[in-house]
Amino acid sequence: MKYTVQNQRTVFHDHYKMLKASVSYDTFDGDTIETERLAFHRGDSVAIVLAEKETESILLTKQFRYPTTLHEEGWILEIPAGSLEENEAPEECIIREVEEETGYHISAAEKIMDFYTSPGASSERLHLYYAEVSESDQKSDGGGQEDENEDIELVKLPIADIAGGIPSTIIDAKSIIGLQWLLQKKK
Template sequence: MEYNIENEKVVFNDHYKMIKASVTYDTFSGNRIRTKRLAFERGDSVAVLLFEKETGTILFTNQFRYPTCKNNDGWLLEIPAGSLEKDEIPEECIRREVLEELGYRLTSPNLINTFYTSPGASTERIFLFYAEVSENDQIEKGGGNSEEDEDIQLVKIPTSEIASKIPEMKDAKTILALQWYLLHKVSS
C-alpha cells in the first residue's frame, strides 16, 4: 500500500507548529482516498521511569500543566520527560532532563519502547526509558528550568503502592511506564 503527501505547508507557527497537507493513500479495498489533513508538529520527546534502589521508590515529577486545566487537572504526577532538541540523541536528552527536573545524574538509561502519543493528530514520538538510580546520584537540587518557567516537585512513591496509584494517574506515558514496570520488574 502506498501514500503520497502534497502541498504540505505550515498554517500555524508559535511554540509548536501546525502543518496542513493534501494526502492521498491506498485503501484496504484497493481504492484511493484523497483528503486534507492537519498534523501537530511538536517534535519528539523522551521520558524515563526512575527506580531509586535504596528507598525502593519510583521518582515522579509534580508540575503545573496548562492544557490539563480544561479538565480541572492543573498539576500532574508524571515520570520525568522533556523535548528533544535539534540533533540531540534521546539518551543525552533524558540525562539532561532528569538532572534539570530532579537533580539526579543518570548513567545507564535503557530504552523500553518508542511510541506515538496521538498518531491521528501529532507527529510526536516518545522514547521511553527505564533507569535505576541511587540516592547518591542526586547531585543537584532539580526543580526544573527557571528560564522555561518550570516549577517541579520531586515525589517518591514506594513500588508497593504503584499498582494502586495507576488509576489515579492522568498522564499516558506514566501509565504505560508503570504498567511496564509491573509486568517486567515486579512479576519477574
C-alpha cells in the first residue's frame, strides 16, 4: 500500500506548528482516497518512570496544564517529561529533563519504548525511559525552568499505592503507560 503527501505547508506557527497537506493513500479494498489533512507538529518528546530506591516510590511531577482546563482540570500528576531540543538525542534530553524538573541527577536511563501520543492528530513521538535513583542523587530542588514559566512540584508516590492499579488521580496517558509497564515489570 502506498501514500503520497503533497503541498505540505504551515498554516499556524507559534509555540507549536499546525501543518496542512494534500494526501492520497491506498485503501484496503484497492481504491485511493485523496483529501486534505492537518497535523499538530510539536516535535518529539521524552518521559521517564523514575523510581527512588530508599522510599520505594515513583517520582512524579505536578504542574499546571492549560489544555486540561477545558475539562476543568488544572494541575495534573505526570511522570517527568519534556520536549527534545533541535539536534538533541533523546538520551541527552531525558537526563536534562530529570534534573530540571526533579533536581535528581541520572547518568543513563533504560529505554522502554517509543510511541505516538495521538497519531490521528499529532506528529509527536514519545521516547519512554526507566531509571532508579537514590535520595543522594537529588542535587537541587528541581521545579522546572523559570524562563519557560514552569512551576513544578515533586510528588513521591509509593509503589505499593499502585500495586492494585493506577490511581484515578493519574489521568495522563504517558504516565499511565509508564506505570503499567512498571507493574508488569515488577511481577
